[in-house]
Amino acid sequence: MSIFSSLIWGFIFLNSALAIFTVFKDKERDIAATWAWLLVITMLPGVGIFFYMFLGRKISRESIFDLQSQDRIGMPQLVESQKKLIESENLDVPESNYQDKTFEMVRLFLESSQSVLTKGNKVSIISDGEDKFNQLIDDIKKAEHHIHVTYYIFRGDNIGLKLLKALEEKAKQGIEVKVLYDPVGARVLGKHFFDQLESYGGKAEPFFGSKFFLINLRLNYRNHRKIVVIDGKVGYTGGFNVGDDYLGLYEEMGYWRDTHLRIEGNGVLTLQTRFLMDWNASVKDKNVEYEEQYFPFSSLIGSTDMQIVSSGPDNEMQSIKKGFIKMISMAKESVLIQTPYFIPDEALMETIKVAILSGINVKLMIPNKPDHPFIYRATLSYAEELIMSGAEVYIYDNGFLHSKVIVIDGEILSVGTANFDIRSFKLNFEVNAFIYDRFLAKKQVRLFNDDMKVSYPLTEEMIKNYSKWEVFKQQFSRLFSPIL
Template sequence: MTFSFFTLASPFSVFVFIVNILFSFTIIFLERKTPQSTYAWLLFLWIIPVLGFVFYLFFSQNLTKRKIYRYNTPENEQYQLLLRRQKKALVDRQRIAKNKTIAKKYRYNIEYHLNVSHALYTDNNSIDIYTDGHEKFNALFKAIENARSTVHIEYYIIKYDGLGRKFMELLTKKAREGVEVRLLFDEMGGRYIPKSALKELESSGGQYGIFFPSRLRFINLRLNYRDHRKIVIIDGKTGFIGGFNVGDEYLGLKKKMGYWRDTHLKIEGYAAYELQMRFFLDWRTSGNKAKLNINSENIHRYFPYMENCEGSGIQIVSSGPDDPNQVIKQGFIRMITNAEKYILIQSPYFVTDESIMEALKIALLSGIDVRIMIPNKPDHIFIYWATLSYVGELIKYGARVYIYDNGFLHAKVLVVDDQIAAVGSCNFDIRSFSLNFETNAFIYDPEIAVKLRDIFYRDIEKSIYYDTMAYEKRSRVIKVKESISRLFAPLL
């Protein structure tokens, strides 16, 4: 009598085996995933069959073919006209950046974002940098308090604690005064806001929306794709962008994380137009409830006239799982490959892909000073172990790694050569590059780059230097944790 797997196994085991085979076939042949992501999903499916199957259903949707955004809108028609003018100027070899050094050296960075990211280049912007939550929220609340026409807000996380209540009360107050208030938040990150607070905002004349909400009431198959953006636009003239969410922990009031070290920008100037456009595109994903009535007669209410003045060059660049180009990551790579002196990186998570790793290795082997700063404590333990693995690999090539030891480092900053910088919501990790909806400001201004460089060096004084010796001394248990975490890095 002969036996086979199918005669010995239970019907359920056979079912799971067949399902895994089918899903493996789908992952390998039908879905355009990276090799790293493909290997990770296959491993997960076969090590933990049932749980892996459930996770795959919830976390592995491909959005690159989905039409999430509406572009046939009055405001977008005007924006596209400006884009065409700038593209033509570059084709005609005209200089669109006022700074001659920037115009010459970073022309192709600007052109890339114009062509692929559809990001306008604007020169006349003033920038304030905030690294402390109290300073940032004082500035934000003051700007909202002084708003006269519109307040548009988009955040990943809004907690309903001391700061969150004050935040919601201020928005409700401004709506009651007749200011157009629109609040947009991520479906997961906004779950802390009670319905009573949202209803009060609505009854006062304000509006709220959930970014790209799930079509199913109790099952969200889009769990893996989060609106990670943190942007605010006041009266169409003033914008905020960076890493701070809304909640007491971002003021350093939570003992677990301690002092919260982040980076946020206040921008006054034409870059606010780009943030406004980003907000409107995202707002229109939130359903029929969140209607916009913009036309040729009232468009100046949202895009007001501003005097031309000297200031920082900025492009507001957004990326998401609906776009296969990963434009923020590609923008980082262009900055890294342009470097001649130094590269400074601050990120709470450093779980990146081979393209970033290779670009940094080439820079290191070319004599570029590469410095990376990460937190001293994890808010996601597996990601932290994977982070140590990736920075450890770069240490072998000569990178200088610092572990910030004065609280939790949440800043997302890249600075190159005292010339250009990038600040926003995008971490140096695979999730930010390919799964989250992110927005960053790419800044072409030596003065701002130097300020961010100086902030980095002040942070070094509050950090531990993580050198080759320290990395090699880590325990065998830590090495195993790093290896396992890195193996599943594309899924983290």
């Protein structure tokens, strides 16, 4: 055997040994993700280990502790109070056709995410990007004390500059402005993008890591949350990021169909808590303490009861996924899902299948085009599996569908930042509103039905006519679904 051959075999042996040691040393990783990473490392010797170092490593226990040790700013007493009411069965839960199950759902979020139930909020659903940004900028102009902003993607295009200008004007007036951005999602911004804002006293900081995303060993853990809080009285969350594409101005994507919420009432305070915890986790030398002006408790101003639920790699509970499972298992008639990416884990997939076999009408809507082709192939594979189980799958054909919504029986709905995929459940920092309001749930059903008019059904016949190459791409992409 030549020296060159010996070196090659030595490298393969070393790569395999390193793969086994590196991946299996994390005993808490689920087995599907473990095998997926082993496949990557062995198929791409050398390069695979590099990918794993940046994308596969879990947050260290020390880093998790740093995040979890941030004090829950705002309403710890209310959390404990509601837990005691749960134990004594005296908590006033929203009315529904399954009162006991709603009680269980409220308790689930209190226990898993310390998510308090807030009552009497005024909530509106926004499904168009231009409407969302017009309302947002109008609210920003009215700010009197503070504006807190988190976005995953923040572009320096027309709408990005327009939003930045509005924030600069308020900072110039002495209003507190804090912007938290994800260093990967905002990677296209110039390093001086926020200089003018900061010169007026505003603050802009990257979430949980270096501004230089290419040298960030936490690269795989993204802050996918979208939160705006204005004076603790008005809040926004949902699917829209900041960019002209979210206004439907990118020709290759077409009209951008998304779902966002505008919230008034005490539900805003739970968004405030989430923002300030994220801020303190990212800007450790400038921690924000509790101030009454951040948390102006209000009387009941609407009819919507809701819980704001967070999840991320800092908490093994996967609270949003558990909420989806709970909702689907509660359904008596229908489950409607909109998501750009559908890559469920085994637990969620089995829950959906059980619902289908129980006679529940399950409808899934996904886009007709990929913004991430590899993930889209895996999405199609799982969607086809649902069709074979008896679900209806619709392909949105009026642009790009980015909406992240689930509604059951026209009774309960969830709108937020989390997709129906393993990344959103385990790797991204996400936030969803779980809403107990028949009026809003039925409005979302009407929006879904309107979207169906510009969609087409994915049928078994269409699936059978796929080429072998198309089938291979879908199955190959699905192999890596646990780490997508």
